[in-house]
Amino acid sequence: MNEKRVAEVVENDKYRRLTAERRRLSTGLSAVVVAAYFSYILCIGFWPNLLATRLSDGTVITVGLAAAVGLILLGFALTAVYVRRANTTFDSLSNAIREDLR
Secondary structure, three states, X not given: OOHHHHHHHHHOHHHHHHHXXXXXXHHHHHHHHHHHHXXXXXXXXXXXXXXXXXXXXXXXXXXXXXXXXXXXXXXXHHHHHHHHHHHHHHHHHHHHHHHHOO
16 A cells, blocks of 8 residues: 555544544453453452352352353453444444545
């Protein structure tokens, strides 16, 4: 792509909107994941007895194990949120940018 074409894309308002929305979404989702994982690690370091607590009498499943599974499920859920947004809003904006530049 030549420099003139790149400048056209970068100056396009829809391109600016697309990059801003993608940045905002990815930053927000990343912050949620980082906060969740750091909270889990802090619990391991400072409140290990809480994580060792069994969920109910007669079970071997602990709060820590349930929290770990929850973190994995959180990752899948946030990925689904991003994919849904990418397949709707981001794809339509990308298509609109392509049409504008034809």
